[in-house]
Amino acid sequence: AQSVTQLDSQVPVFEEAPVELRCNYSSSVSVYLFWYVQYPNQGLQLLLKYLSGSTLVKGINGFEAEFNKSQTSFHLRKPSVHISDTAEYFCAVSQTGANNLFFGTGTRLTVIP
Amino acid sequence: DGGITQSPKYLFRKEGQNVTLSCEQNLNHDAMYWYRQDPGQGLRLIYYSQIVNDFQKGDIAEGYSVSREKKESFPLTVTSAQKNPTAFYLCASSTVGSYNEQFFGPGTRLTVL
Numbered sequence: 314a315q316s317v318t319q320l321d322s323q324v325p326v327f328e329e330a331p332v333e334l335r336c337n338y339s340s341s342v343s344v345y346l347f348w349y350v351q352y353p354n355q356g357l358q359l360l361l362k363y364l365s366g367s368t369l370v371k372g373i374n375g376f377e378a379e380f381n382k383s384q385t386s387f388h389l390r391k392p393s394v395h396i397s398d399t400a401e402y403f404c405a406v407s408q409t410g411a412n413n414l415f416f417g418t419g420t421r422l423t424v425i426p
Numbered sequence: 427d428g429g430i431t432q433s434p435k436y437l438f439r440k441e442g443q444n445v446t447l448s449c450e451q452n453l454n455h456d457a458m459y460w461y462r463q464d465p466g467q468g469l470r471l472i473y474y475s476q477i478v479n480d481f482q483k484g485d486i487a488e489g490y491s492v493s494r495e496k497k498e499s500f501p502l503t504v505t506s507a508q509k510n511p512t513a514f515y516l517c518a519s520s521t522v523g524s525y526n527e528q529f530f531g532p533g534t535r536l537t538v539l
Contacts, residue, residue, distance in 0.1 A: 322466065345525040356430075356516055356530035357469075364525055403468065407526035412476065413459070413484075414526050418468035 315340055317406050319417035326394055327425050334389040334420045336404030346387040347405040347414065348378055357403060363387065374398065399424045429453065430531035432517050437536045439504075439511075447502045447534045449517035455529070456522045458500035462486060463514040463533075472515075475500055476522055504536065512538045 318337045326332045338344060345364050349357040361372025368380040378389045387404060404417040430451045439445045451458065457476045461469040471484030475494040489508025494500055500519075504511045514535050518528040 345527075347527065349530075354514075354533070354535065356432075356532045357518075357528075358530070359527070362525075362527060411526060412457075412482075413471060413474060414528055416469045418466065 315406055315408060315411070315415040317404050317415050317417040319402075319404055319420050321420050322418065323421045323423065325423045325425055328396055329393045331392050332390065332394050332398075332422065334402050334404075334422065336387045336389065336417060338385050338387065338404075338406045338415075340385065340406065340408055342408050345407045346378075346380060347407075348372065348376070348387070348389050349403045349405060350374075351401045351403065351419075353400075360389070360402070394422075394424050396424050396426060398422060430517060430519055430529060432515075432531040432534050434534060435532065437534055439536065439538055441538055442506045444503055444505050445536065447504070447515055447517075447536070449500045449502065449531060450498055451500075451517075451519045451529075451531075452498060453519055453529060454497075455519035456497065457520045458494070459518040459520075459528065460484075460490075460492065460500070460502045461516040461518065463516060469516065472502065511536055 316339045320335045347362045348360040351357050363370045363380045371377045401419045403419050405414040433448045459474040460472040473492045475481035491503045516533045517531040520528045
């Protein structure tokens with residue numbers, strides 16, 4: 314069965330510092346990878362996705378992620394965070410023929426002024 | 427604007443009562459999903475439907491029921507058999523065979539008094 318691991322449940326970072334949120338998945342077949350962001354008491358919003366092609370994917374709000382097949386990882390990065398980036402971030406994976414997305418348990422990013 | 431609506435935003439119920447959460451989409455998506463979100467546990471799949479008049483159980487279907495009489499609508503009933511129903515409920519939709527990229531509604535917070 315597919316699984317997604319987000320190694321850090323909470324990540325505090327100072328404003329304007331860089332951040333990396335880690336995501337690893339388990340799959341031996343082709344996968345599709347997603348990062349979603351959730352602000353308090355709201356639904357999930359798609360940040361970026363990897364379907365095929367270039368392994369470096371750029372998303373909204375200055376975020377980017379790199380697909381690494383050999384390490385089965387899809388880490389999310391931002392070079393300089395803002396207070397408004399404080400939110401929960403979810404990594405998700407799907408694969409060809411699957412009916413659903415598999416979500417990680419989330420990483421709470423807190424940006425400190 | 428196309429999107430997913432969930433109502434109400436906040437819902438209170440007394441123990442032993444059934445309650446129905448609404449989810450409507452105008453994205454012309456065939457597939458719809460219900461998730462439950464608890465702190466620190468990420469998203470857990472309750473039910474999903476890929477076509478009208480058909481649906482499948484997810485990982486935590488016990489104590490819940492759904493119907494899919496129209497493509498646009500996928501209501502979730504939380505029954506009195508659900509032992510711990512207080513949670514944040516998220517509805518999502520996607521096209522079938524589209525990498526399973528899901529679009530989310532704003533959520534309903536259910537509190538059992």
